[in-house]
Amino acid sequence: MSRPRVLIDVERIRQPNSGLGQVALHLVNQYLREPPDDFDPVFLIPEDKLDFLRGRFQYEVPSWRRRYARSLAPEYNLWHMLHQDASYLPGPRTPYLLTINDLNFLFEKGPAKARKRLRKVQRLVDGASAITVISRFTESVVREHLDVGDTPIHVVYIGLGSDPTTPGERPDFVPDGPFLFNVGVVRRKKNQLVLIDFLAETEDIKLVIAGNTKDDYAGQILDRVAALGLGDRVIMPGEISEEHKSWLFQNCEAFVFPSLHEGFGLPVAEAMSHGKPTFSSTRSSLPEVGGDDVFYWDDFDASAMASVYRDGMEAFRNEPGLSDRLVARAATFSWANCAKRYAELYRQLWRS
Numbered sequence: 001m002s003r004p005r006v007l008i009d010v011e012r013i014r015q016p017n018s019g020l021g022q023v024a025l026h027l028v029n030q031y032l033r034e035p036p037d038d039f040d041p042v043f044l045i046p047e048d049k050l051d052f053l054r055g056r057f058q059y060e061v062p063s064w065r066r067r068y069a070r071s072l073a074p075e076y077n078l079w080h081m082l083h084q085d086a087s088y089l090p091g092p093r094t095p096y097l098l099t100i101n102d103l104n105f106l107f108e109k110g111p112a113k114a115r116k117r118l119r120k121v122q123r124l125v126d127g128a129s130a131i132t133v134i135s136r137f138t139e140s141v142v143r144e145h146l147d148v149g150d151t152p153i154h155v156v157y158i159g160l161g162s163d164p165t166t167p168g169e170r171p172d173f174v175p176d177g178p179f180l181f182n183v184g185v186v187r188r189k190k191n192q193l194v195l196i197d198f199l200a201e202t203e204d205i206k207l208v209i210a211g212n213t214k215d216d217y218a219g220q221i222l223d224r225v226a227a228l229g230l231g232d233r234v235i236m237p238g239e240i241s242e243e244h245k246s247w248l249f250q251n252c253e254a255f256v257f258p259s260l261h262e263g264f265g266l267p268v269a270e271a272m273s274h275g276k277p278t279f280s281s282t283r284s285s286l287p288e289v290g291g292d293d294v295f296y297w298d299d300f301d302a303s304a305m306a307s308v309y310r311d312g313m314e315a316f317r318n319e320p321g322l323s324d325r326l327v328a329r330a331a332t333f334s335w336a337n338c339a340k341r342y343a344e345l346y347r348q349l350w351r352s
Contacts (some may be wrong), residue, residue, distance in 0.1 A: 004039040004077040004350045007094070009086055011062055014046045019266070020083050020101070022161050027082070027342075028052050030159075030335040036343055039350075042076065044088060062088055077350040078129075080342065084121045097342075097349060098128040099156075102263025103141050108189060122146055129349050132156045132342075134264045137285035154345060159335030161266055164273040164327075168247025173237045179206040181252035183245060183267050184259065186211045186218040186236070191258040191281065193217070194300040196224045198256075199233060201306035206233045207256075208248060210240045249274045254313065257281070258297055258305075265289045273330035275323035277316040279309060289333070293325045 010024035031041055032054065042058040044066075053059055060066070066073045070091045079090035080097045090096050105117050125131065125146050131153045133139045139153055180199075184190050192209050199207050209221070213236060225234045240248070249255070255271035258281045265286045271278045272290070280286045282298040290296070295312035297305050316322055 004346075005042050005058070006039050006346050006350070007042045007044055007060065007076040007079045007090065009044045009080060009082050009088065011044050011046060011086070011088060012083070013049050013052065022266075023082060023101075023158060025052070026159055026161065026335045027339060030339040032056060034336065034339070039077075039343075039346060078346055080346070081124070081128075084124060086124075095129040095349060096127070097130050097132065097345060098124050099132045099134070100138060100142055101134050102138055102261070103145060104189065104261045104263065106141075106145060107261050118145060125151065130154065130345060132345065134158050135285035135288050137288055138263050154341075156338060156341045156345075157333050158264055158266065159333055159338050160269055160273055160330065164246075164249070164270075164275075164330075166246050168245070168250050169241070169243035170247050170251075171237065171240065171244040173235055174208070174248070174251075175206045175233075175235060177204070177206065178253040179208055179235075180254055180256050181208050181210070181248045181271075182256050183210045183240070183248070184257070185215070186213045186221065187215045188217045189259065189261045191260050191300070193221050193224060194258050194302070194305065195256060196221060196228060196230065196234065197302035198305040198309070199230060200228050201302045202309065205253060206235065208235045208237070208252070210237055210245065210248065213238050249276065252276060254279060254309070254316075256309075257286070258300060259283065259286065262286055268294065269330050269333050272326040275327045277312060277322075278326065279312060291329050293322055293329065 010028055012020040013024040015021040016025055028043060040058060042060060043053060044060050044062060047061045050059060066088045070089060073091050075091045075094045079094045082099050084100045106114050125148055128151055131151055133142060133153060133155055134157060136155055139155060182192055182195060186192055195207060225231055249271060254277040256279045257268055260283050262284045268278055268280050268286055268289050278294045280290050280294050280296055282296045295308055297308055
């Protein structure tokens with residue numbers, strides 16, 4: 001008897017620097033490290049990315065047939081849609097597992113655009129055999145805004161995007177002396193602007209904000225930097241390499257992340273994996289990821305943020321075990337655990 005075939009949509013691996021691209025990349029690599037012994041993964045993957053599979057797995061290349069004539073495309077025992085904005089869908093006889101990473105568009109888009117996207121996600125929910133989400137917070141948002149009916153929802157945490165033991169490479173833009181670190185696309189939802197007034201309340205420390213700066217929000221940050229005369233203390237290098245990111249995590253004084261909307265909050269987990277004092281907002285999924293040993297801002301007033309920072313740094317210096325606890329918690333977010341949980345769900349669904 002042939003083994004069950006599970007199509008896993010990793011099409012977003014074409015954008016390896018994006019969040020969804022990272023998920024696709026790390027999941028493929030996890031299956032390469034530990035291939036399943038009772039089913040055959042088949043990856044929906046762009047042709048120019050087939051080198052990731054190294055000839056070890058079956059694949060399907062995205063095509064016009066898959067997009068526009070699905071009834072003519074191959075069928076599978078199960079299809080895993082890794083995110084809610086998939087460009088390709090299974091055929092009419094293939095059941096599917098839908099992963100919803102977040103519904104952040106509800107807070108980022110205008111009402112008309114948000115409703116349109118929500119209707120699209122609802123159609124996917126209506127046909128899903130099961131749903132996974134990447135945090136309990138995301139589950140609560142899904143249940144509030146979508147009609148899931150009796151469709152089961154499972155929380156499956158994603159893994160860390162980088163290995164904290166990997167040697168980093170010092171970038172040329174790093175300032176002399178101690179610095180704080182923030183990483184993530186520079187957009188309003190990430191709330192980096194509040195870090196500028198906060199920085200003005202501190203002394204003798206600089207700030208590196210790394211990430212794509214194409215959004216107009218980056219200009220607002222630079223305007224505020226100029227208005228406060230902090231041009232020599234704020235560095236915004238744009239997107240950075242994994243080697244530079246590793247070095248910045250390893251050498252920063254602390255990681256600061258006042259984000260407003262996160263489906264998971266991977267940068268917080270990455271900072272924890274390096275045992276660094278981590279300061280986060282209390283919004284969305286971040287307390288779920290950070291747990292009890294991250295320091296939280298629930299007020300973005302600059303003086304209040306500075307007070308939390310000073311108290312947190314003092315607590316971190318006076319409690320040697322705190323760094324180890326952060327590392328231990330971060331280790332629970334692994335791609336091995338993620339792939340294992342997905343495999344359990346695949347077995348349940350193709351047998352049902």
